[in-house]
Amino acid sequence: MNFFRGYGQNHEFEEYSLFLVSNLFFYMNPRHTIFLIFLVIGSSLYPQQFRFTRPVPDTVQNNGNYLYGEPNFQNPLLAHTGLDISIRNDTIRSASRGMVTFVGYNPNDTVGGYEPGGAGNYILVRSIWDNKLAYIYYFHLKKPISSLYDSVYPGTPVAISGNTGNSTGPHLHFEIRMFYSGYSYPRTRRNPELWFGIQGTGAIYGRVPDASNSTRVDIFPDPKPRPPYTTFSYGLTYNFNDTYIGSDDIYNENYAFGDVKPGTYTITANGGAYRRVVSVGAGQVVNADAAVGIETDVSEQKELIAEIYPNPFSSSFTLRYHAGDDEGNFSYVNISLYDLLGRRIAVLEDGVKAAGVNEINYRGKEEADGIYFLRIVNGNRAHILKLLKIPVNK
Secondary structure: OOOOOOOOOOOOOOOOOOOOOOOOEEEEEOOOOEEEEEOOOHHHHOOEEOOOOOOOOOOOOEOOOOOOOOEOOOOOOOEOOOEEEOOOOOEEEOOOOEEEEEEEOOOOOOOOOOOOOOOOEEEEEEEEEOOEEEEEEEEEEEEEOOOOOOEEOOOOEEEEEEOOOOOOOOEEEEEEEEOOOOOOOOOOEEOHHHOOOOOOOEEEEEOOOOOOOOOEEEEEOOOOOOOOOOOOOOEEOOOOOOOOEOOOOOOOOOEEEEEEOOEEEEEEEHHHOEEEEEEEOOOEEEEOOOOOOOEEEHHHOOOOOEEEEOOOEOOEEEEEEEEOOOOOOOEEEEEEEEEOOOOEEEEEEEEEEOOEEEEEEEEOOOOOOEEEEEEEEEOOEEEEEEEEEOOOOO
16 A cells, blocks of 8 residues: 655656547537537447556456545545555566656665655656557566666566555555656546456446545446455545546546456446446456446536637637536646647647636637547546638638
8 A cells, every 4th residue: 555645756747649539429509509529439338458468467466445546545535546456576567568767766775765655666667558648657666677768568577566665565556647757747647447457357437427536336246356356345436536536538437347257247326326237348348337328418517618619710719618626626627629630739728727617719820621629628527529610701
């Protein structure tokens, strides 16, 4: 277990993102000049596959009592930002292809390691998934095997696990940070259980509507392979009170179950108000909500999400959007414009914003006429708006 709130905070970020829109479908409502956004994203409706390989042997379990997004043991208002894997002084292998961009190792301190009271000895691997930078941290190591700037591949030995730093016992803390390697960027952590699993298992994710942080989510029958599992009884929705906790960029979940045996399961929360029946196969990552379907009609929201006018536009448009969470707190907002090939054309907003309605006036530069997409990230939520650029009247 780890409690320190500053792991890996000495590494600055790089950013390289490509947003793919080939599986997004929109219907324009001509009366309101807004978009009914069908979240008919192929990766949501159909089972996906794990993205990485497991960094430890399949005979080793994840700590089912302290999973991603669950309340931090030291401060329940915060959350666990990674996944603890119960490996003892054994070889850790790279989960992904990438490059080692940092090695923190102090051979003279076998207890505290490189970062006493924190991550101990650790390494950082910079990877790319779906044309986005993913920074992979391996914490609490006994010692590294890989060296700085080594190229690594799935299965490459990178370290020996240990118990250095702020750790209550031998284990690997595995953490994924998207886009930025630095510690203090909000909503950058991702749930590793949706990225890899024990051979022959799958994973399930979903979103309990209007769930409070750390709402209990039950799954029946027992989904875990036993052995190696000796822990785990139920899940919790993520503790988004911790601003570093994020949902997957595609799945947008607020709970997940990893290392799930193939089979059919019933998932319940909020006294049965949320109930899903879902089947999962080996290697599949399945959306429990896919059969239910999700629609968002911006015109019927109690609060404005976003709207663009004029649309179509010829040289400029105005975007009005709502920032902040449901409790009126500040939120991290990123608004980017993409073309049909997924290339980012412009960043309209990037930073922490106070709750409320904001307005941006965007004047196009030299974009070609055609279809564009605005991706609006507000905290742990994402929305897509479609725009059409037409020739300027002369």
